[in-house]
Amino acid sequence: MSNKFDLLLAGAGHAHLGVLRLWAGDKPPGGRIGLISPDQHAWYSGMLPGLLTGRYKTDQCRIDLQPLCQAAGIEFISSAVTSLQPEANLLHLDTGETLQSEWISLNLGSLPRPPESEDAGMELLPVKPFSSFISRWEQWQKKPQRLAILGGGAAGVELALALARTVPSLALFSAANILAGHAPALRGAAIRHLHQLGVELHERCPVDRILGGALISKGEIVWRGVRLILTTGASPLGWLCESGLSCNEQGFIQVSPTLQSVSHPQIFAAGDCANLVDTPRNGVYAVRQGPVLAANLASALKGELFTNYVPQRIALALLSDGEGGAMMSWAGFIAEGSFIGKWKDYLDRRFMTRHRASKQ
Ligand SMILES: Cc1cc2nc3c(=O)[nH]c(=O)nc-3n(C[C@H](O)[C@H](O)[C@H](O)COP(=O)(O)OP(=O)(O)OC[C@H]3O[C@@H](n4cnc5c(N)ncnc54)[C@H](O)[C@@H]3O)c2cc1C
Structure with a gap:
């Protein structure tokens, strides 16, 4: 051809x-x-936290591209x-x-940007591509260990809330305040949820280097461990x-x-x-x-x-709280709770239904 x-x-x-x-x-x-x-699937990031907490099954969070392409009259090239x-x-x-x-x-x-790494003492897991992230995370969960997440944007916060209960301890590192650029009240709500789940929060703590099994910020060791998830800003x-x-x-x-x-x-x-x-x-x-x-x-x-x-x-921010609820902010208006979680679930499912070819 x-x-x-x-x-x-x-x-x-x-x-x-x-x-x-x-x-x-x-x-x-x-x-x-x-x-x-x-990837033969397109993954929906909005449902990734729910997949990790067991709320959704894998196929609910991804769209099979082959039938969608067929319906749109497009060739799928794998x-x-x-x-x-x-x-x-x-x-x-x-x-x-x-x-x-x-x-x-x-x-x-x-892709998330990794910090400088000097030797191979730590396993790094970038959140994207999602398919590799999920399969590696499943491997990690066979033997849960303490975990750190690098990146305090929406992705890092949602992942920390989703994973906190599944590991012995979890630390979240953010170079600035978490959720910078979002409404301050959303940050406040997220910090409360992180504390409730026992997440060790390090704000304004830019990790510049990985040295063996340690994270280094401004010349000091700020965390020791061997598993690090990267949700650092887009590169x-x-x-x-x-x-x-x-x-x-x-x-x-x-x-x-x-x-x-x-x-x-x-x-x-x-x-x-x-x-x-x-x-x-x-x-x-x-x-x-x-x-x-x-x-x-x-x-x-x-x-x-x-x-x-x-x-x-103005854009709507909707973040899952890891326990079935969600936090939202829109034009300075903040709301949270299980009702917002149900609404987020409705919007996410509607997105998936709209984007699936009807026969999927
Ligand atoms: C855990 C998590 C939660 C998030 N939650 C939200 C949220 O609630 N709200 C929000 O607005 N944003 C959220 N985001 C951010 C959001 O996921 C990204 O900004 C968004 O996915 C970017 O969309 P995109 O269309 O640019 O590309 P993506 O959706 O990232 O898709 C990129 C595509 O390119 C493909 N690709 C990559 N490299 C190649 C290549 N070399 N050749 C061919 N194809 C390639 C990939 O397979 C993928 O299909 C979240 C991110 C994460 C990680």
Whole structure:
């Protein structure tokens, strides 16, 4: 079969899921389109804490991509992209294949950034990719040990609350205050829950180095152990920065409001891997980019005009408390408890139902 496509979607992130959902429910735009993903499932981060506490089963938290692609008229390509040549519109895959496409859309997420590590005294477990995280976590749980989590954003806090009861002791390290950028009252509620579960909280404690079985902050040992989960802030995929696409100083792809690369307009990027003004890197914004991306990719294929993505000014934060409840903040309004947990559960399940092909 030819290696030429009209459009290639690289990565099954939240924005591409929105594209697939819309094209599966309506007429796809036409042309030869492929989705490249190393995992046959797309995982939903919002349900990961519930999966870890046993509230959900694995298949409730992930979407089978093959039937969704089929419903959207898209070829599923089971591979990882290893490099990109934007001038020639080429994507190189880990299978050794090279694909060419007139239009390319990147929704590849980001990876947690590990601190410098001097020798192999500690096992590091990045929270992404989720499939490897979950299988390794299951291995770890055969013999639970004390645990540290690095990263005090929403992901680190939710994981600490979900895992606190499953290990002999758990320490959470945050370079700044936890949940920086969220409403202060949400931080207050999270700290209360962390204390109730006995989590040892280290705020404003940047871990710069791992030395054998110790975490070092500002030249001092702050924790000893052998198991560390990384939920540190988003860092870009190395090969993207090296591709020649225009990136910001951290290495995220600079895009215009139409979600096109500012240097290579035939390449779109959305979600965590893109850099756009007033757009934080989280799932809520990635999901909202989906419909604009779907419209613009269809316009690209049909030679029509593009529309702009306008980030919402206020975003809902909903964090599970690890015990079936949840904490929420929206426009400075805070609420928590089991009722909010039920609402979060309803929203998460609805997201999954909407994005599954009907036969799944
Ligand atoms: C535990 C946890 C809880 C979170 N909770 C929330 C929350 O409640 N609300 C919120 O807004 N955000 C939350 N986040 C953040 C959120 O998960 C991310 O910001 C969001 O997933 C980013 O979406 P994305 O579309 O950019 O990419 P992702 O959803 O991360 O998807 C990236 C995709 O790219 C694929 N990929 C990666 N490399 C390659 C490659 N080389 N070739 C091909 N495909 C590749 C991956 O397989 C994956 O399918 C949470 C994160 C974690 C870890």
